[in-house]
Every structure is written in C-alpha cells, then in structure tokens.
Amino acid sequence: MQNQRQVVDYALQRRALLAEFRTGRASAMDVCDATPQLLQAAKFHGMPDDNACPVCGKHSLAQVSWVFGDELKHAAGSARKPDELERMASLFAEFTVYVVEVCRACAWNHLVLSYVLGTAETPERVPRPTRSTRRTAGQ
Secondary structure, three states: OOOOOOEEHHHHHHHHHHHHHHOOOOOHHHOOOOOOHHHHHHHHEEEEEEOOOOOOOOOEEEEEEEEEOHHHHHOOOOOOOOOHHHHHHOOOOOOOEEEEEOOOOOOOOEEEEEEEEEEOOOOOOOOOOOHHHHHHHOO
C-alpha cells in the first residue's frame, strides 16, 4: 500500500509472548485462542503466509486485515482482502487497518501490524446555518 501512514509494528510484543510460551509462563490455551469468526476470516479473507506457525509448526498461517473507521459505517469491523483495501483507500478519507496473523491449525493469533489508509482529505461538510444567516435568509 503506497499511502500507509501511522504504521505500528507489533513484532516486539509477538516475540515477548512467544518467549513466555516457550519458557512455560504462558500455555497453549493462552496463545491459541482465535475466535471462530477470526478463523473463518482467515479461511475466506486471509492472505497465506509462507512462514510456519510459531506454536504448532504447520504452514497454515494467514494474515487477515480488519478495517475500522467512522466513515466506513456498516463495513467497519470486517475483514478485507488487499485489493479491497486498495479500492477503499481511494474512496474513504481515513480508516485503520489491523493485520492479524492466524494459524488455522492451532488457533494461534497475534496482531502483527496496524496502519491508516485513505485519501487523507477531510470530508466536505455542509455548514450549519447560524442565527445570523437564518435571519438574513428569512428577510
């Protein structure tokens, strides 16, 4: 995406969580807790990842992009594919994308990245009439 801004990478948090898992301070139940909705999104909207799952070692990782923003209305909180994100970035002023890594085999999931997309233009708003403009319009 060419117009990504306010990018946040969660690699350090991921690394710390995996270190806790490997040392036994976190159980598989703690780290493999993907919801059914997230697993379905990974199946239908996820982009396959070539890396193996850091928990189970299987090659069933997918990256799912979730979109949120006031301007999106009913589309907010839904998973989107990269081509849909490109189209949305040209239609909306600003929305946030959260990329989640999901293993469909063991239900591992972790937030990988977040960023803002959009045209960065403020939507045009019709000015509300003030008391002085109402008086002159009615005369």
